[in-house]
Amino acid sequence: MKTQLLLNEVTSISKKYQLINEKTGKNFNIFRILGNGTAETAICRVIHELLDPHGSHGQGDIYLRLFVQSVLQLTFTEKDFQTAQVYREYVIDENRRIDLYIKTRNYAVPIEVKIYAKDQAKQCEDYYRVAVNSPLYYLTPLGSMPGEESIGSLTEKEIQCISFKESIVSWIEKCITLKETIRLSSIREVLWQFLDTIKLFTNQSGDEQEMEIQQLLASSSQNMKSALQIESNINEARILLMKRLFQALEAGIEMEKLHIQDDYAYNDYERTKGYYAKRSNGLPGLHYLYKQDVIEGNDLWFSIEIDHYLYAGFYLSVEDESREYLAPEDIQTLLPHIKKFNRDGLYLHWEYLPLHEEERPNFHMAGLSDCYSNLFDEATFRLFIERCLEGIHTLLDSRFIERLNLPRKPINNW
Template structure:
């Protein structure tokens, strides 16, 4: 038996053993229970949680310790900058605001999380742009920088929080301006996975069990939804098998190198399934924009006579991960020009009671497609292999089209 096959067999046996143990002791372990299944984890919900933890006057009652650890672990350019030492010495004076309106620049945007610290005549400002799911808006980061400038802070800093992008898109800020911010220690990119070290440090310092347990639950949520880690016990068990010896490490690398190819082959199968099962009615199916695993790859329902938008299934992350489904316009300008944009979200929210419909600049109405985790879970890939994923995508895309069409929201040629 090859080392690769032996490795796969060992991993399968270990997972089966863990699943058996979890089934036997589920009442004691409660492996599927998570606090975050019962609270809002959309963009505003996550911003609310982070703002509450960063607030020195927050109900966690740990004073400025969480904020201090956040600066230390997540914003080292500030932590090591002499210009920010006065701020660091006065963290207890920091005020934290949620959805702060950019009134000084007259752009009427909302800063997801805004930290302001006044020390004597000097003030310090930090804006955290939280992007767990949504895409960048036109000049968004530039507008935030203008707002911070206009607030006359002695020093200010922008934080772009997401998981997969290395930088904001040029749609939000041009490369030259971003480089100027970086050189001037006015910008940091932070991944959700990068919050883990901060949360663990907070748990060590936290003196309240309930708050510490909440942070542990938040850590598990981030690991699951942004890092693809469903079960740390399972993950650690597999890691132990992989690290046994040189042969198992070599075998695991070989397996890892074929996963991307496997996904691309299954996506090719999905395209064939979709085209075979699709019945041309009032729209045309276009699968030419998917296959390589780049971010924003998509499947389109082209609507004849309505060439400014299409019903769209799109991967929000690279590597075929976190799909969304809804109505997408060809440009932000086209979406703004559509008189039915707000109605699209309202109607879909009303009709699709099991979905949480959101909107963004180019998407008047969309929701996150289930299964959501295509990176860390095998569920979606098994469905493709079994031939059921194509049916699900077609059914949901057709439902979105029919709801919009029946409500006369697709009958205007723009």
């Protein structure tokens, strides 16, 4: 009962600040409205535009200077700033593209941005080769390290991990306080909205709201005991939701799945539980046989997995991710209904679910995301399953669906 009272008080605080945000217009955020709140491409565009001395902001290199000083912590000379060029999706060998690349008289600085995308084989190692007097900067929401396959032979000194939560938030806050920004309301308001967007996907609510909740928890021993009890059960509640989600999708697809160790329910839900326990034991998912013996006796699967987001696609059941098993024309023959392929490792084509970006919850950084927390409401959960199954049926060609008698609409037995 006391735990319920604490939950009610925290909910009351959250609702109060939600009302304040509505009244002050803070909820009107153009990045979230356009569905770009966590889109890597859109985020990189904004950062690039700010860093570019010739950017549309018209303020020269003032934002670049702050970035070099506070984020990169490099010592550019005046000549470096005078010769600085900032690139987005800078192309190197094998058509690989560096998200952000700063080139000056004495420096070449590669910056790889990863919000939710997966690392590619030797990606960081390849990007570091074009660095001059600089490490490779690896920018993620919380400053995490890249995977070993991406690092290759690089040492820790050659990779500098930076985060949106600290490095970028601090940089933008400093940009906002510049007198050049303060006097230009259009730039100032965009930066405020960009800052709020980053704080949202890095699980940072407003300072006043956080302080009030912290004071509530610290106000009594019983409140702290209740908070610790809640904390110890949060991951279990999230695991239950993930189990229920896969069960609902499995029921709606109505196909015989592959009972392999990658399955979400395998070995007493080992991978599902490990997802929130930070164990690197693979991703939970559903896997179905799509076509047999497509290459060297290996099969093509239709797989649905959760990384940060839920996604589905066509996966080769082979072991070596670094090898190109099929040419584009071979993939087109296997999947003639796919018009434009999105390849990644052994995935010949994959897409996020649901297909509309604004409907996709982030299961890994659930924190303050309404899109995730609303899944705990029955009506929202059912609608989400419907949207996902619509996307799955779009990915599976109509002839395949008819052959297996797949339902066109989800069934309601979950």
